[in-house]
Amino acid sequence: MxxxxxxxxxxxxxxxxxxxxxxxxxxxxxxxxxxxxxxxxxxxxxxxxxxxxxxxxxxxxxxxxxxxxxxxxxxxxxxxxxxxxxxxxxxxxxxxxxxxxxxxxxxxxxxxxxxxxxxxxxxxxQPAGAGNAPMVYVFLGREVAAVKSFDDRVVKRAEIKVDRDIKTSGSVRGSEGESIKSNAISTNANKQQTSKLSASQTVNVETGGSTNRKQDEVTYRMLSMASHKTSVTSVFSQSGFTVADPDFVLGDGDMKSVSADFSHGSDLTPATMRALVASLRKAGVPLLVLATFDVGVPAQDPATGMPRVAVTVTGRVMDVSAAFPREVASVPPVQYFAVAPDGAIATTKALKDASLLAAKEIVSRLNAAGVR
The missing domain is CATH 3.30.1660 (Dodecin subunit-like)
Structure with missing residues (x-):
């Protein structure tokens, strides 16, 4: 105890x-x-x-x-x-x-x-009477569910080139004669033939091939971020931003498409992005905050011996009010760590701390970019 x-x-x-x-x-x-x-x-x-x-x-x-x-x-x-x-x-x-x-x-x-x-x-x-523009944030937690690896495809080939050179030479020599004795005539002949054969062969072998490697296919399991929603909204609200709940701005199909895209990759498909922009413009919300939280495998913390979980955060803020949406701020991959008595608690704590710190970092970058 x-x-x-x-x-x-x-x-x-x-x-x-x-x-x-x-x-x-x-x-x-x-x-x-x-x-x-x-x-x-x-x-x-x-x-x-x-x-x-x-x-x-x-x-x-x-x-x-x-x-x-x-x-x-x-x-x-x-x-x-x-x-x-x-x-x-x-x-x-x-x-x-x-x-x-x-x-x-x-x-x-x-x-x-x-x-x-x-x-x-x-x-x-800010100008007098102006207020911060409304925003919708979508925070998605995920962890690796499966990794499909492919063996290298190797193709080998060999080209063999053979050169042969054969030379032959020959000569035939012969002679004939006859002799007359008494009442008989006899003939004789002899023939001598010589031939010469020479051959040479050269073999050239060229080898080569190619190796095709295919990228691993990674599938993610989406994690719930609902328990951290209130605290994250508080960070944006205390910083002066008007936060609109995505449940009332984005449609069910939008969120399903977002989850499906991030469960197989690290970005949204053009079709999903266009649907999000249409929903935001319809609701009059100009700012969209997207952030992914990739949870690593629990490892032993060298200082305490307890499980330690790393969360890698990547985020971007899009302004969809103009004719063409533009990125006004971004958070490059940043890692946050949490230590707890067991892996499940460490994961929950890492997601909570990372979501709060990511929200503060996004606010800082928006302020630095002049977005109020």
Whole structure:
């Protein structure tokens, strides 16, 4: 019993970094002072290091988040105390000969306030009275159900070329004679024949062939994402987007086609995409968010010994309001991991964490692209 409780506690602790609202990070800064290092110079260096720690957090979060930080940098620098909960000096170095002072700090960031400030900046950039366009998101979880492999098809051939050269020569020599004795005449003849035969043969062999390889056929089993629907919708709604439920916008045939396409591949067929666009335009919804969550096979976590499941997320956002739909944001394949006492729990947890983090990443990329 104690072992099980201990395992659950470890799982809970491992889950905290992914969704934490308070993040610990580090920052380094170097300043140049005039003649002598003054307390104001030390304070200036520490504040620069604190700003660097926030910049490092956004840089590690990805390109879109880093771009979003630049939009609120002036506000952050002017109100550091609101965003930094604590700051500890790790090391410092004074170089009087160069008149340089360096400091390294560890800070605790209030990520919630940073996100609120970012949303406020996004709303402020919109025209008066404007609101975020409605969106429909379709999150599809899947795992490999079967893999059909094909043997290589090998074709061998050999070409044999034979050259022969035969030469013959011969000669015949003969002589005849006769003799007369008494009343008889006798004749005689002799014949001599010689022949010569020579032959040569050259054999050339050329071999070759071809090998045909066929791609494995992978079939996926679709997984339900219904239990994560509320939390994902909350992420989009809190970011200012108006979320339309796909059950009321897309038809039953649309969802069946989407599931069928993703159960055999990693993209939608043109027919399915055209049907989705038609349904969205009919409902007046301009944005479509598509994301797939590929669940890997549970493996043993080297740190805890418990099952660990990886989920690979790929997403794209389409704007269907124009005459020709266009992709306004995309999420390249990103992996998220979850550890739990058994494989089933790890899979559920990995899908939950991945869906929330994917929603936040999509929001960041939409903000960076100016889509509100």
């Amino acid at each position: 104690m072992k099980k409780i201990f395992a659950v506690l470890i799982t809970a602790l491992l889950a905290l970094p992914a969704l934490a609202q308070v993040v610990t990070t580090k920052g380094v800064a170097t300043i140049t002072y005039d003649n002598k290092l003054m307390p104001t110079d030390v304070e200036r260096a520490q504040r620069a290091a604190q700003v660097a720690s926030i910049e490092r957090y956004y840089a590690e979060a990805g390109e879109a988040e880093s771009e979003n930080f630049e939009a609120i940098r002036p506000q952050v620098e002017a109100n550091l105390d609101k965003f930094i909960m604590s700051s500890t000096v790790l090391s410092e170095q004074d170089q009087p000969a160069l008149r340089k002072y360096s400091v390294s700090v560890r800070t605790e960031l209030n990520v919630t306030k940073l996100r609120v400030t970012l949303r406020g900046a996004a709303k402020a950039s």
